[in-house]
Each structure stands twice: as C-alpha cells, then as structure tokens.
Amino acid sequence: MGPCRNRRDFLRVAGASLLTTLAPSSRAVRAAQAGPAGAAPSLPVSIARCTGYDREALYRQLQAMMDQLGGISQLVSGKTVAVKVNLTGSMKEDALGLPAWRTYHVHPDLVVATAALLDRAGAKRIRFLECTYQGDPFETYLKAGGWDLNALGALKAKVEYEDTRNLGRGAKYHEVKVPWGGSLFPAYHLNHSYVDCDVYVSLAKLKNHGVAGVTLGIKNNFGITPPALYSHHEPNEQAMSARVAVFHSGEQRPADGLPQELDPASPRRPTYRVPRHTVDALGIRPIDLTIIDGIETVSGGEGPWLPSLKVQRPGLLLAGRNPVCTDAVATAVMGYDPTAAPGSGVFPGDNHLAMAAALGLGTNDPANIEARGLSIKEALHPFGWLPAERNG
Structure with missing residues (x-):
C-alpha cells in the first residue's frame, strides 16, 4: 500500500467512514484492573530474583509468580x-557496548518464556505487537534482534507478529474513546x-525515561x-518517524478526521x-x-540516544x-517514590x-500494595538517576 498523500487518500485507504468506535466504560476499565467490586483498587505484585536469561529457568520463575497472583x-x-x-x-543500535536486548529492550529469551507460559496456560493465539520505525517485514526485524522464531513457532498456540506502526494486516483503523x-x-x-x-x-523493561521518569x-x-497517523499532520502509511511533534511538543496536530486535542491552549512541554x-x-x-x-x-533514560545511560543488573x-x-512497586524497587509530587x-x-x-x-502507594515473593526492601536496587531538568 502506498503512502497517503493527503486527507482524501487517507480516508479512502483507511476506510475512515467504517471506523469501529469502541467506548469501554470507566466501570469496565476499573473492574478489569482494580479487583473485586467495592474493594480498594489494589492487587498484589509478585517480585522474584532472577539473575539470567535461561529460558527454562525463566519459565519456571514466571509460573511461580503467576501462582502467587492466583494463576492465569x-x-x-x-x-x-x-x-x-x-x-x-532500533534493535540494531547497541547501548554501552551491549546489544539492545541486554540493555534497553525486553530480552528475546524472556519473550520465549512468556510465550511458553501463555501457551501452557491454554492460550489459543499469541500475537506479539510493537510499533517500529523501520520498513522490513516484522519477523525479519525480530529475527535480526535475536528472537527465536522457530521456538515460538513450535508452540501449540498460533503465534503471530504485528508491527502496529500502520494498518498492518488490518482493513481499517479503530477509534477508541x-x-x-x-x-x-x-x-x-x-x-x-x-x-x-x-x-x-x-x-516491559525496568528502566528510566527522560520525560516520564x-x-x-x-x-x-x-x-x-x-506513527502512520500521529507522527505528522498528514497520514502516511510508510511513515517511520516518531510521534514527538504530536504527543511530546504539540507542534503538530493529528490530521482532519482524527480526534483532536481537548485543549489546544494547554502547555506544549x-x-x-x-x-x-x-x-x-x-x-x-x-x-x-x-x-x-x-x-x-539501564538507568538514565529509555535508550542509547540519552547520554546519561548506565548499565544496571537488578536481577x-x-x-x-x-x-x-x-x-508503583517497580518504581519503589528502583529506589524512587511513586507518589512523588509533579516535578x-x-x-x-x-x-x-x-x-x-x-x-x-x-493505587500508586506501595504501602497499600501487597508484594508477594520478595519484599520491596529485599528487591531494592537503587537506580540513582534523577532528571537534570524539571518542568513540573
């Protein structure tokens, strides 16, 4: 599919008039995340010591953690x-002399162990998702990044891969409120x-972020x-740009036909x-x-484009x-206060x-969250990094 050169092309290619609108209620979202009806919005968190990426050991540890959480x-x-x-x-960009999967990306062997966990728990289909900034077939890109697609393909569950930077295999985009x-x-x-x-x-990965902390x-x-819709004003199915101008700086707005910002006069920082x-x-x-x-x-940011990066091995x-x-528990384990005031x-x-x-x-208050396995104190691994600039 070629790039959408203007809004008319976008509406034709994406079938915007047929967009599916999904509007989950606040009650539905909270029920999925907060536990039994009437209870405080707090569920336990499992913390485990794991010092290497042996797949079988990872699987056993994940299984034990799921048991601590009530099973999956x-x-x-x-x-x-x-x-x-x-x-x-990019998977091809090392950090501090180490490959991405040993620093700022989820490790491929943890991916295999997680898939095995889901497979043995009875999942029918497992679909791995990420939004990339490259044009290679997603499977080719993953394989170059150390992913064992043969091991994943040998599972009973059907395993699929979708680069969600654009329509991918979908016929249309879905509007979600x-x-x-x-x-x-x-x-x-x-x-x-x-x-x-x-x-x-x-x-996910346990690491800092230069803007979000x-x-x-x-x-x-x-x-x-x-990014096909949010990396610039005009949609482009071939876009490989980040979404900085729309979501970070507010210098651009989404194209006509997409939901627009609630308050265009809000801070641009x-x-x-x-x-x-x-x-x-x-x-x-x-x-x-x-x-x-x-x-x-790593600490000091989310990727090697930040000069403050340092290797961390919390295990x-x-x-x-x-x-x-x-x-909240993960933030506390990193040595930070997840309830800290802005800035x-x-x-x-x-x-x-x-x-x-x-x-x-x-809840984001660790005092109100039950840690199972290791305690926060036992798992504590202070990252030490603090932002050099604040704009609270």
Whole structure:
C-alpha cells in the first residue's frame, strides 16, 4: 500500500467512514484492573530474583509468580492474547557496548518464556505487537534482534507478529474513546491488533525515561498509537518517524478526521503532554497482565540516544494484574517514590502514576500494595538517576 498523500487518500485507504468506535466504560476499565467490586483498587505484585536469561529457568520463575497472583489459566485459556513488547528505538543500535536486548529492550529469551507460559496456560493465539520505525517485514526485524522464531513457532498456540506502526494486516483503523473523556485527546485511532484480542499483556523493561521518569508497564503502552497517523499532520502509511511533534511538543496536530486535542491552549512541554498521553493510552487499551524485565537493564533514560545511560543488573522480574500497582512497586524497587509530587523525585514533570491513581485505575502507594515473593526492601536496587531538568 502506498503512502497517503493527503486527507482524501487517507480516508479512502483507511476506510475512515467504517471506523469501529469502541467506548469501554470507566466501570469496565476499573473492574478489569482494580479487583473485586467495592474493594480498594489494589492487587498484589509478585517480585522474584532472577539473575539470567535461561529460558527454562525463566519459565519456571514466571509460573511461580503467576501462582502467587492466583494463576492465569482462567485469564488466557482458549483466548487470543496480545503481548506488547518494549523494543523502542532500533534493535540494531547497541547501548554501552551491549546489544539492545541486554540493555534497553525486553530480552528475546524472556519473550520465549512468556510465550511458553501463555501457551501452557491454554492460550489459543499469541500475537506479539510493537510499533517500529523501520520498513522490513516484522519477523525479519525480530529475527535480526535475536528472537527465536522457530521456538515460538513450535508452540501449540498460533503465534503471530504485528508491527502496529500502520494498518498492518488490518482493513481499517479503530477509534477508541478514553473512558473518562481523555487527558490529552478524547479518543485515538489504533491498529486492529489492540482491539482484536481477549487479553492484553505489557511485557516491559525496568528502566528510566527522560520525560516520564520511569518506563515500565504503563509507559510501554505509549507506543500503541501508530506513527502512520500521529507522527505528522498528514497520514502516511510508510511513515517511520516518531510521534514527538504530536504527543511530546504539540507542534503538530493529528490530521482532519482524527480526534483532536481537548485543549489546544494547554502547555506544549513534553513533561505535561507525555504523562497525559500515557494515561490516555492505558484507558484505550487496559492492561490485563504486566511482566517487567529487570534482570539486565539501564538507568538514565529509555535508550542509547540519552547520554546519561548506565548499565544496571537488578536481577529481578516483576509481575502483576493491576498496571498501576505493578508500576508503583517497580518504581519503589528502583529506589524512587511513586507518589512523588509533579516535578520532584524521579518525575521531571507530571507523575503519570499519580494521575492514573486519581482516575481510580489503581493505587500508586506501595504501602497499600501487597508484594508477594520478595519484599520491596529485599528487591531494592537503587537506580540513582534523577532528571537534570524539571518542568513540573
């Protein structure tokens, strides 16, 4: 499919008049993330010591963690499970002399162990998702990044791969409303894979983020919006640009025909906009299970384009059913306060965990979250990095 040269081409190619509008209620989102009716929005988080990437050891550890969380067979059996992986930037770009999968990307062997976990729990289909900035076939790109596609293909469940930077294999984009009306935009358009699934897993990395403070399960969701629509004003199915101008700086607006910003006069600074889009992304694609790779990682930012990067080896895995609780515990394990005020602690601007908590999506106070396996104190691995600039 060639690039959309203007809005008319976009409407023809994407079939915008046939967009599916999904509007999950706040009640539905909170029920999926907050636990039993009437209970405080808090679910336990499992923390485990894991110092290497041996697949069988990873599988056994993940299975033990799921048991601590009440099991996942009921969640995934017979269902299509979408897994959003954190492969920000490029798999071909090393960091600090180490490959991406040993620093700022989810490790390929953890991907295989996670797939085995879902497969043995009865998943019917497992679809790995990421939004890339490259034009190779997604499977080719993944293989070049160390992914063992043969091992994944040998599973009983059908394993699929979808680069969600554009329409991909979908016939149209899907418009999904933010349940609470939106923090930055009222609704967004998504690749079909984010709505064509029964269960959604965020397979994330334990690391910092230059603008958001931390990149964990929720910030991993930032990457679900397609650059084909959000990297510039005019849609382009071949786009390989980041979404900075729309979501970070606000220098561009989405094309006509897409939901527009709620308040065009709001601050244009990234530390205001990125947290709001991050929370919106959680609203349009609630996370059913978060798994965080903290075995080998980096501090100082999300990728090698940031000069403050340092190698970290916490030797940890974290998992939880409520994404706010899980990220709050992970933030505490990194030595930070997940309840910090805007512009303080690890957060250079607004605290997206506090914003999500205020919306009722889960507590961000570790004192109100049960840690199973290791305690936060036992798992503590201070990252030490703090933002050099603050715009709270």
